Amino acid sequence: xxxxxxxxxxxxxxxxxxxxxxxxxxxxxxxxxxxxxxxxxxxxxxxxxxxxxxxxxxxxxxxxxxxxxxxxxxxxxxxxxxxxxxxxxxxxxxxxxxxxxxxxxxxxxxxxxxxxxxxxxxxxxxxxxxxxxxxxxxxxxxxxxxxxxxxxxxxxxxxxxxxxxxxxxxxxxxxxxxxxxxxxxxxxxxxxxxxxxxxxxxxxxxxxxxxxxxxxxxxxxxxxxxxxxxxxxxxxxxxxxxxxxxxxxxxxxxxxxxxxxxxxxxxxxxxxxxxxxxxxxxxxxxxxxxxxxxxxxxxxxxxxxxxxxxxxxxxxxxxxxxxxxxxxxxxxxxxxxxxxxxxxxxxxxxxxxxxxxxxxxxxxxxxxxxxxxxxxxxxxxxxxxxxxxxxxxxxxxxxxxxxxxxxxxxxxxxxxxxxxxxxxxxxxxxxxxxxxxxxxxxxx
Numbered sequence: 001x002x003x004x005x006x007x008x009x010x011x012x013x014x015x016x017x018x019x020x021x022x023x024x025x026x027x028x029x030x031x032x033x034x035x036x037x038x039x040x041x042x043x044x045x046x047x048x049x050x051x052x053x054x055x056x057x058x059x060x061x062x063x064x065x066x067x068x069x070x071x072x073x074x075x076x077x078x079x080x081x082x083x084x085x086x087x088x089x090x091x092x093x094x095x096x097x098x099x100x101x102x103x104x105x106x107x108x109x110x111x112x113x114x115x116x117x118x119x120x121x122x123x124x125x126x127x128x129x130x131x132x133x134x135x136x137x138x139x140x141x142x143x144x145x146x147x148x149x150x151x152x153x154x155x156x157x158x159x160x161x162x163x164x165x166x167x168x169x170x171x172x173x174x175x176x177x178x179x180x181x182x183x184x185x186x187x188x189x190x191x192x193x194x195x196x197x198x199x200x201x202x203x204x205x206x207x208x209x210x211x212x213x214x215x216x217x218x219x220x221x222x223x224x225x226x227x228x229x230x231x232x233x234x235x236x237x238x239x240x241x242x243x244x245x246x247x248x249x250x251x252x253x254x255x256x257x258x259x260x261x262x263x264x265x266x267x268x269x270x271x272x273x274x275x276x277x278x279x280x281x282x283x284x285x286x287x288x289x290x291x292x293x294x295x296x297x298x299x300x301x302x303x304x305x306x307x308x309x310x311x312x313x314x315x316x317x318x319x320x321x322x323x324x325x326x327x328x329x330x331x332x333x334x335x336x337x338x339x340x341x342x343x344x345x346x347x348x349x350x351x352x353x354x355x356x357x358x359x360x361x362x363x364x365x366x367x368x369x370x371x372x373x374x375x376x377x378x379x380x381x382x383x384x385x386x387x388x389x390x391x392x393x394x395x396x397x398x399x400x401x402x403x404x405x406x407x408x409x410x411x412x413x414x415x416x417x418x419x420x421x422x423x424x425x426x427x428x429x430x431x432x433x434x435x436x437x438x439x440x441x442x443x444x
Contacts, residue, residue, distance in 0.1 A: 008078050030044075063090070082295055144181055157171060160197065165235025215271075296334055298386060339382045339414070
């Protein structure tokens with residue numbers, strides 16, 4: 001087992017990893033930008049090293065500074081959290097070259113799963129259902145047009161290196177495809193340094209369902225059931241829950257087996273998620289594989305009563321998986337609390353928190369790094385907390401979430417708490433009648 005882990009991240013996920021490390025008897029190193037010098041991860045880690053100024057490119061994405069921090073503190077492993085360098089194959093490779101264990105996927109695995117077109121081919125060969133689409137990369141617009149007409153519109157054109165909703169567009173006809181072909185390639189080149197495109201059939205009334213998996217050095221995998229991540233805005237998740245109100249027990253078992261097949265086919269090592277789209281007829285299709293811990297891992301932890309970060313660290317230390325295939329008997333919901341104004345098109349609202357009251361009680365969990373007097377910097381993602389509830393049924397979980405949201409008071413900045421309060425009262429949401437297009441169609 002590792003003696004000291006450096007956390008190459010910030011905010012609530014850095015604090016989350018520090019807590020698990022402390023319970024495991026592992027020393028921790030926090031790295032921070034000058035904007036985060038007063039953050040809770042810096043306070044609660046055993047050591048802290050400043051790695052640069054506020055801009056991410058000069059601090060949390062600064063690989064030489066992070067490696068130097070690990071070396072001067074004698075850290076034998078680095079946990080990247082999520083975002084930033086968590087799926088950066090160059091960082092994983094540099095860690096390996098410097099004899100520091102990267103608690104995440106190997107550079108080869110990140111590369112293979114990061115290339116969406118190649119990943120799709122791999123999954124197809126493993127017998128995992130995939131969305132109908134182009135055979136690999138589309139070289140020209142004429143090739144894209146022929147593929148679209150052969151499949152039939154609507155279609156999605158996607159950047160093979162894409163993610164986070166960037167480098168993708170839905171097209172209903174040749175005219176829209178011609179426009180998207182130029183603009184989406186330009187966006188992909190700017191965002192990812194790669195303008196290679198592929199095409200998929202557009203799934204009608206889609207649900208975004210992901211399966212949590214864990215896999216060890218032997219290539220042995222298990223699944224920890226599904227999470228429904230369909231409540232999204234511009235492809236960014238806002239609410240997640242498990243189990244999905246849409247998935248039947250038969251489909252749950254089938255998707256779990258497919259996710260295990262996917263992980264074992266690529267000899268995956270660590271924790272990760274296999275992400276699927278599920279259509280109105282409950283057909284499911286592989287979308288992508290995330291080779292890291294997810295923001296929403298918390299709800300899975302609550303329904304299976306297990307620390308996924310602990311499992312991730314143990315797997316990185318080449319221990320066998322301690323889990324087994326799980327089907328939750330309880331229901332958990334997570335609301336992402338962002339420093340944004342939902343009444344002004346979710347505009348970011350950095351600033352100082354003047355008053356803070358955190359909800360509590362049975363079945364309520366808050367993962368956060370903020371406190372009264374904390375200044376939210378304008379340089380990073382606007383998520384400041386995750387509010388998680390767990391109950392016996394979905395109806396009870398929604399009621400508990402309503403109560404917890406009413407107790408959650410954050411003053412000094414605007415947050416998405418009012419949005420979540422309205423969402424919990426929406427009849428379509430409460431009935432489980434929603435897709436990834438829900439927030440485009442409903443006034444919340």
